[in-house]
Amino acid sequence: MTDLQLLGDQAKRAATQLGLLDTKQKNQLLYSMAAAIQDNTEEILQANQSDLDQADENGIKEVMKDRLRLTKERVEAMADGIRQVAQLKDPIGTIKHMWKNEDGLTIGQKQVPIGVIGIIYESRPNVTTDAASLCFKSGNAVILRGGKESFYSNQLLVDILQEALEKNHFSRYAIQFVDDTMHETADEMMQLTDFLDVLIPRGGAGLIKHVKENAKVPVIETGTGNNHIYVDKEAQLDMAIEIIANAKAQRPSVCNACETLLIHKEVAAFFLPAIEEKLIELDVELHADQRASEYLPSATLATKEDWATEFLDYILAVKVVDSIDEAIAHINYYNTKHSEAIVTDNYFATQKFLNEVDAAAVYVNASTRFTDGFVFGFGAEIGISTQKLHARGPMGLEALTSTKYIIYGDGQIRK
Structure with a gap:
């Protein structure tokens, strides 16, 4: 079993060293890490194949295996992601006011590193390099605990990053990996109050819930995306179809995919058959309420649980609503505060939706798939925060900093 106390102590010491590096030094180390990832592409793909073989043995769905799978292009993108982080403006040391x-x-008011960040995540190996590079650039040591699905990939990636640090005469303990996947180890990590300054879980609803309920370390909640698209009565049909198809089917296993379609009753009769035709081409299964079912021959009747489900699959729940108010009320009741969208040409409807929907990202006439740190211009992302304290939405370098007040005097004493 991993000695988490040792990892925590090593991380704390490394964080102190990391906080003393200037931007140029951090960037040089990041470029070295990126080169090491690219140079070891074949070894990374072999480790990833071991994870994929294990996924086959465990009967994991193909749509979920896509989150796990690495290709030569994806490894290259991981290396490029580290380089992009190196090119980002360093927030550390900035005097904000x-x-x-x-x-x-x-x-x-000076921006400073948070200190030691713990990350518990599932499936996606690119989280390893994204999180490591963002934490490093923002002056934070990181302890990574990936899921069993991507164990071999994650372990090798961290080994490569650590070797790159050591070759460049810096502590390997700035980036560490929890090398077992026992639930007891994850639970122990959630209690490391002497070492971790914050814990960030990235994964499904079950993981997020478990961390929130059991962690003693401060938590930033990320990830779960029960996202909606509302098609208003003044929407353009062609635009709505393309947005829905993209948001649901381009990559259904990710947290910014759409899970529920809400459509105004006045356009349901001619919108829904056209949308169904497009989604059938994309192998999307529809779960519709009673009114929507009248226009969707292929749909099965939706259950109450469907409205609260993040499917992460080729499944879309569909509901007809009487008004924009009903749509907003449904969204605010069932959503996970991630990403929501309206399709309409009515300005007042867009403003009402933007003002009243409670979510980290709210879209007008665009796919929810854009909620992403890279797309927003933050470089890689540490996760998408669905809470309201400290950070909300895609979290880049700024979200990994804290504040220190620095005060200059010339002999003042308080009277």
Whole structure:
């Protein structure tokens, strides 16, 4: 069993060293890590194949295996992602505000690293390099605990990153890996209050719930995406079809995919058959309420559980609503505060939707699939926060910093 106390102590020491590096030094190390990933592509693909073979033995669905699978192009994209992080503006050391108070003290607000970050995640090996590079650039040591599905890939990726650090005379303990996947180890990691400054879970609803209920370390909730698209009565049919098809079927296993379609009653009769035709071409299974079923011959009747389900599959729940108010009420009741979209040409409907829907990302006439740190211009992302404290939405470098107040005086004492 992994000695988490040792990992925590090593991470804390490495974080202190990391906090002393300047931007140029951090970037040089990141470029070295990116080169090491690219140079070891074949070994990474072999390790990933071991994970895929294990997935076959465990009967994991093909749509979920897509999250796990690495290709030469995906490995190259991982290396490019590290380079992109190196090119991002370094927030550490930035003085965000500076002012003088009535006592003549000059007070500044300085961005500093959080310290040691723990990440518990599932399936996707690219999380390993994304998280490691973002934490490193923002001056944070990281302890990574991946899922059993991608164990061999994750373990090798961290080994490669650590070797790159050591070759460049820096502590390998800035990036560490929990090398067993026992639930007891994950639970112990959630209790590392002496070492972890924050814990970020990335994965399905079950993982997020378990971490929230059992962690003593502060948690940033990420990931689960029960996302909706609402087609308003003044929507363009062709636009709506393309947005829905993309949001549901381009990559259904990811957290920014659409899971429920809401459609205004006034356009249901001619919109739904056209949408069904497109989704059938894409092998999407429809679960519809009673009213929607009248226009969807292929659909099965939706259950109450469908409205609350993140399918992560070629399945879409469909409901007819009487008004935009009903759509917003449904979304705010069932959503996971991730990504929501409206399709309409009505300006007042867009403003109402933007103002009243409670989510990290709210779209007008665009696919929910765009909720992504890279797409938003943050480089890689550490996750998509669905809570409201500290960070919300795609989390880049800024979200991995804290504040230190620096105060200059010339002999002041408080009276």
